[in-house]
Amino acid sequence: MKKRVLTGITPSGTLHLGNYVGAVRPSVEQSRRDDVESFYFLSDLHALIKNHDPERLQRSRLQIAATWLAAGLDPERVTFYRQSDIPETPVLNWLLDCVCPKGLMNRAHAYKAKVEESEKAGEDPDARVSMGLFCYPILMAADILLFNADLVPVGKDQSQHLEMARDIAIRFNNLYAPKDRPFFHLPYGLIDEKQELLPGTDGRKMSKSYDNVIPLFEGGSAALAEMVKRIVTDDKKPGEPKDPDSSSLTLLYRSFSTNEEYQNFRHELEDGLGWGEAKEKLYRQIEAEIGPMRPKYDRFMNEPAVLEEILQEGAKKARRYATPFLEELIEAVGLQPFTRIKADTPATKKQQKKKKAAAFKQYRDPDGTFGFKLEDADGTVLLVSSGWASGAEAGRTVARLKKEGAAALASLPSVKRPEGVDEARVEAALSSFE
Ligand code: TRP
Numbered sequence: 001m002k003k004r005v006l007t008g009i010t011p012s013g014t015l016h017l018g019n020y021v022g023a024v025r026p027s028v029e030q031s032r033r034d035d036v037e038s039f040y041f042l043s044d045l046h047a048l049i050k051n052h053d054p055e056r057l058q059r060s061r062l063q064i065a066a067t068w069l070a071a072g073l074d075p076e077r078v079t080f081y082r083q084s085d086i087p088e089t090p091v092l093n094w095l096l097d098c099v100c101p102k103g104l105m106n107r108a109h110a111y112k113a114k115v116e117e118s119e120k121a122g123e124d125p126d127a128r129v130s131m132g133l134f135c136y137p138i139l140m141a142a143d144i145l146l147f148n149a150d151l152v153p154v155g156k157d158q159s160q161h162l163e164m165a166r167d168i169a170i171r172f173n174n175l176y177a178p179k180d181r182p183f184f185h186l187p188y189g190l191i192d193e194k195q196e197l198l199p200g201t202d203g204r205k206m207s208k209s210y211d212n213v214i215p216l217f218e219g220g221s222a223a224l225a226e227m228v229k230r231i232v233t234d235d236k237k238p239g240e241p242k243d244p245d246s247s248s249l250t251l252l253y254r255s256f257s258t259n260e261e262y263q264n265f266r267h268e269l270e271d272g273l274g275w276g277e278a279k280e281k282l283y284r285q286i287e288a289e290i291g292p293m294r295p296k297y298d299r300f301m302n303e304p305a306v307l308e309e310i311l312q313e314g315a316k317k318a319r320r321y322a323t324p325f326l327e328e329l330i331e332a333v334g335l336q337p338f339t340r341i342k343a344d345t346p347a348t349k350k351q352q353k354k355k356k357a358a359a360f361k362q363y364r365d366p367d368g369t370f371g372f373k374l375e376d377a378d379g380t381v382l383l384v385s386s387g388w389a390s391g392a393e394a395g396r397t398v399a400r401l402k403k404e405g406a407a408a409l410a411s412l413p414s415v416k417r418p419e420g421v422d423e424a425r426v427e428a429a430l431s432s433f434e
Helices: 018-033 046-051 054-070 086-096 101-104 109-120 130-147 155-174 221-228 248-254 259-269 275-302 306-334 346-357 391-411 422-431
Strands: 003-009 036-042 080-081 151-154 188-191 360-362 370-375 381-388
Touching: 003 018, 018 036, 018 054, 036 054, 036 306, 046 130, 054 080, 054 155, 054 275, 054 306, 054 360, 080 391, 086 130, 086 155, 086 306, 101 109, 101 130, 101 155, 130 155, 151 155, 151 381, 155 188, 155 306, 221 275, 248 259, 248 275, 275 306, 360 381, 360 391, 370 391, 370 422, 381 391, 381 422, 391 422
Parallel strands: 003 036, 003 151, 036 080, 151 188
Antiparallel strands: 360 370, 370 381
16 A cells, blocks of 8 residues: 655745755655555644744745645645645544544644743743644644655654654554554654755854845745855865865755765865855756756746636545545544434444453462452453462463553563453453553
8 A cells, every 4th residue: 555645845935056955856766656546735823823924934835836736746645735725624623623632632742832932031930832833743733644644754853743643543543543544543753864964055054033045936046146155165266275075165065966966076176276256166066956946836836816726626636535534533532513413333232242341350379379250241251361460470471451441462471361352342352441
């Protein structure tokens, strides 16, 4: 079965070459693989947490959607949509809010960092924390779980959010799903350790906060040429041998060339290529890749209606999965229409009774050791264990089985299932204690 890969792109500001090399280009490549099914969306509800300027938000959503499509994301192949066009997301968000312990959110790094900032500034610890920020990981869990994504490509800073999404999924599954048919898969982060970090014009990581970024599409080729000219180099003259690693120029060049071209470029610098000429070469190299995408970008920017239509199609495609799935979840929590209330069948009643009645019984063996057994409602013995040195030890094992369920059995060889007892029955009985 194809793996489902899903990721959100928060529209904040415009994208620069660092974003292109680090995120856009690899994601577009990934989306062309045949063994994955990709869901990419603009996490514009998340953007509201930081951005309270409607015009800026609007512009950023437009620019970022245009960028991804211009960079080659194929909306026929991937499901590309806006988070805000999926009404199922905020509903699921609420269902998850109601099963997520507040303590889990208290531990979120991003929230804790804000609290620390406030404390340092001598303010109330929550002065900089909106409920949106505090609950950010739950909305992200809703994004992921609504589509039952298996893999979520994210930056390292987001891996805690994936852990939280798994915790929340497990809680919801345990509370509401039949044991053998969990609603949610557990999603895992796809964290690219070797993700290229592109340096900016001054050699530090390319970042808006350092004001060293080279724009991707904004400002056209003129802006690109202008920023490439600003790359910092030493003052060696043309003809003087240069250290290729003394400027971020070389690393930038590498991200837009084959290894052979890159090695040649290094040698040319060592042989005295002037910095001015080197910059010209770098510019041409980048332009060769980005240039052909520009008309598409400009077209989307000038005709937002075209973009809108693509995104509406994307939302429709996404909702073909999300709408029926949310309906199932709504029913599971007990919010279905009255016409869909299931009659209490004798079978479900019996099952409920049985579940409640499974019990552990501890006892002392004639040889003085301690033991326990697990009995189902009808008295069937499901597990037996004897030979424990103390009652406390046997008790601890029982507690572990109650807490961890059947998963604990693998590491408890002395706990035996009598012949003829079905494994699933033991699992069901154990899960009734969780
Ligand atoms: N939090 C992510 C970021 O800032 C964006 C995001 C929102 C996301 N929802 C998501 C990423 C779901 C992956 C999956 O980069």
